Amino acid sequence: MTGTRDEEYLGIREVAASVGLSQDTLRWYEREGLVPRVERDGSRRRRYSPRHVGWLRTLVLLRRTGMPTRDMRRFGRLAADGAATHPERLALLSAHRDRLVARIAALGDDLAALDGKVERYRELIAQGRDCGAPLPDGD
Structure with a gap:
């Protein structure tokens, strides 16, 4: 994700809280191919960009509407x-x-x-x- 500063990235815990999903559900969304590839840091922890967070909010809306x-x-x-x-x-x-x-x-x-x-x-x-x-x- 070019143009995104390191401090703009969020970990899975912060993203889960932000979009109202559990960490397990976020992982499931990734496995199901619903989320574009999420970068990892040197410790292999997920680094979600602001674009990921926006997309996840869209997915939450779509899921909530059935x-x-x-x-x-x-x-x-x-x-x-x-x-x-x-x-x-x-x-x-x-x-x-x-x-x-x-x-x-x-x-x-x-x-x-x-x-x-x-x-x-x-x-x-x-x-x-x-x-x-x-x-x-x-x-």
């Missing part, structure tokens, strides 16, 4: 190939966004159903009533 590892890997390969891959990256991110919007809508429906159940139990408790007969055992 992007599969294979798509994260593909996105990384496309990013490494430069600006010519912008249309492919846009398509990948747009498809993921569409899945995320659908998941949010489904969660909204689930939350509304759960809210209805909570309200029903509050009413039953306030009235001192039972919710109904228990389900049969199936015997």
